[in-house]
Amino acid sequence: MQSYIFFHELTFAFTSTVLLIKVASVPARSDLADISTLEMVQIMFRPPLTHWHYPTDPWNNVAIWKDIAPGFGELTLVGKRQALELGKWLRFRYDGFLSSSHTRREAIFKTSGVDRAIQTGQVVAAGIYPPAPHDPKSDWDPSREINWQPIPFHVAPDRIMHPKTLSETECPRFVAMKNASFTTTPLAVMINSDPEVVRVCTEILKHSGLTMCHFGVIHNLHKTLAIQRKYGLPLPAWTDSIMDSMRRIAVYRTDPRVAVPTTEARRLTSGPILTELVGDMERRIFGGGLVPKMTSYSSHSTAVAALLGTLDIFEARHAPEASVVAVELHRFRGNNHVVRIFFRNETNSPPYELELPKCRYPCTFANFKTTVSPYLLSDEEWWWECRRGVGRSARGEIYHNSISSDQNPSLV
Ligand SMILES: *[C@@H]1O[C@H](CO)[C@@H](O)[C@H](O)[C@H]1NC(C)=O
Numbered sequence: 001m002q003s004y005i006f007f008h009e010l011t012f013a014f015t016s017t018v019l020l021i022k023v024a025s026v027p028a029r030s031d032l033a034d035i036s037t038l039e040m041v042q043i044m045f046r047p048p049l050t051h052w053h054y055p056t057d058p059w060n061n062v063a064i065w066k067d068i069a070p071g072f073g074e075l076t077l078v079g080k081r082q083a084l085e086l087g088k089w090l091r092f093r094y095d096g097f098l099s100s101s102h103t104r105r106e107a108i109f110k111t112s113g114v115d116r117a118i119q120t121g122q123v124v125a126a127g128i129y130p131p132a133p134h135d136p137k138s139d140w141d142p143s144r145e146i147n148w149q150p151i152p153f154h155v156a157p158d159r160i161m162h163p164k165t166l167s168e169t170e171c172p173r174f175v176a177m178k179n180a181s182f183t184t185t186p187l188a189v190m191i192n193s194d195p196e197v198v199r200v201c202t203e204i205l206k207h208s209g210l211t212m213c214h215f216g217v218i219h220n221l222h223k224t225l226a227i228q229r230k231y232g233l234p235l236p237a238w239t240d241s242i243m244d245s246m247r248r249i250a251v252y253r254t255d256p257r258v259a260v261p262t263t264e265a266r267r268l269t270s271g272p273i274l275t276e277l278v279g280d281m282e283r284r285i286f287g288g289g290l291v292p293k294m295t296s297y298s299s300h301s302t303a304v305a306a307l308l309g310t311l312d313i314f315e316a317r318h319a320p321e322a323s324v325v326a327v328e329l330h331r332f333r334g335n336n337h338v339v340r341i342f343f344r345n346e347t348n349s350p351p352y353e354l355e356l357p358k359c360r361y362p363c364t365f366a367n368f369k370t371t372v373s374p375y376l377l378s379d380e381e382w383w384w385e386c387r388r389g390v391g392r393s394a395r396g397e398i399y400h401n402s403i404s405s406d407q408n409p410s411l412v
């Protein structure tokens with residue numbers, strides 16, 4: 001209510017010729033969305049707990065994990081529960097904005113083609129749209145054996161959902177840039193030559209069976225070990241002296257200075273998704289095609305980190321499991337639209353509203369679009385930028401300097 005009054009004043013300011021926007025402050029945190037003004041929401045989340053292994057991993061044995069996850073890299077038991085909790089929370093936050101029965105007009109669910117993202121999206125959707133007793137088509141199972149209804153899913157292209165897996169044929173420029181960001185950029189060199197990183201890498205190369213080490217490797221290995229520890233599996237003794245350091249070093253992997261340091265990197269990694277988000281907002285505001293009230297993207301931690309990094313609202317430490325970003329479009333009197341971005345990174349407390357440093361709060365849609373305009377591009381532009389310099393001298397330069405980054409294929 002408080003925040004509504006606040007925006008009310010803002011609307012008033014819009015109508016005056018001299019734009020006298022009062023110094024705006026972010027409303028108090030709340031689990032509930034301001035659905036009185038909500039026009040549309042785009043949510044993006046990553047799979048929660050999955051699991052991995054490394055060459056000398058004593059727990060690299062499917063039998064140990066059989067009660068936990070169907071296969072490596074797939075969603076674990078805990079991960080499924082986290083995803084369901086997230087779905088139920090989204091239902092709670094948007095109840096009333098979303099009706100109790102799913103229609104395509106109301107919500108569309110998109111996912112990357114990766115199994116764990118598909119699984120996560122399905123569980124989240126089940127939490128948002130359980131069968132509604134008064135809606136017979138959703139309450140389809142007369143025996144009530146399962147409290148679930150099928151929700152359609154759409155696999156979106158990698159450039160939108162999972163830029164990390166883009167191959168050299170799809171986007172050579174991105175692959176070269178990514179490789180360089182772990183090993184040859186000045187920042188990568190600085191991080192990798194830090195004495196603590198050198199010490200950790202020495203241990204890793206000695207014991208893990210991995211044949212290459214940099215902070216990206218440390219990130220992957222740390223994730224693997226942390227999940228094993230979470231499941232009560234004792235870790236090998238050599239990890240004792242490096243676990244804490246690994247945790248600190250691992251955050252560089254999603255640090256925006258590493259992941260999206262340049263406008264080019266931002267265009268290649270987050271340009272396609274931002275272009276879709278902005279295009280859908282525009283169609284919702286100005287008309288032109290059906291845009292559902294909610295679009296859900298079941299994506300990946302690197303894609304979420306890159307998007308937030310591109311918007312300058314990401315700090316390396318925040319990318320916890322089951323976290324979700326909600327981009328809300330609100331409509332005020334006089335057809336004024338405001339974009340509000342929420343980040344839920346703690347399950348026991350309301351989401352944080354993130355203020356875009358380059359868009360004065362509250363961020364109007366027009367200002368939002370201006371802020372992100374350097375990163376917006378058509379599919380065709382993206383295709384060309386992916387090939388910029390490739391096949392000419394720049395290619396040699398980039399390729400010559402980069403060493404492979406994801407040396408262990410099981411640690412994708
Ligand atoms: C969640 O995000 C907020 C805002 O960025 C930050 O202040 C907070 O420390 C984060 N919490 C966790 C657990 O990462």
Ligand SMILES: *[C@@H]1O[C@H](CO)[C@@H](O)[C@H](O)[C@H]1NC(C)=O
Nearest residue numbers: 176179399402404405406407
């Ligand atoms: C980047 O790393 C990948 C994975 O290790 C490797 O296959 C590829 O050849 C490298 N590409 C470049 C341009 O260095």
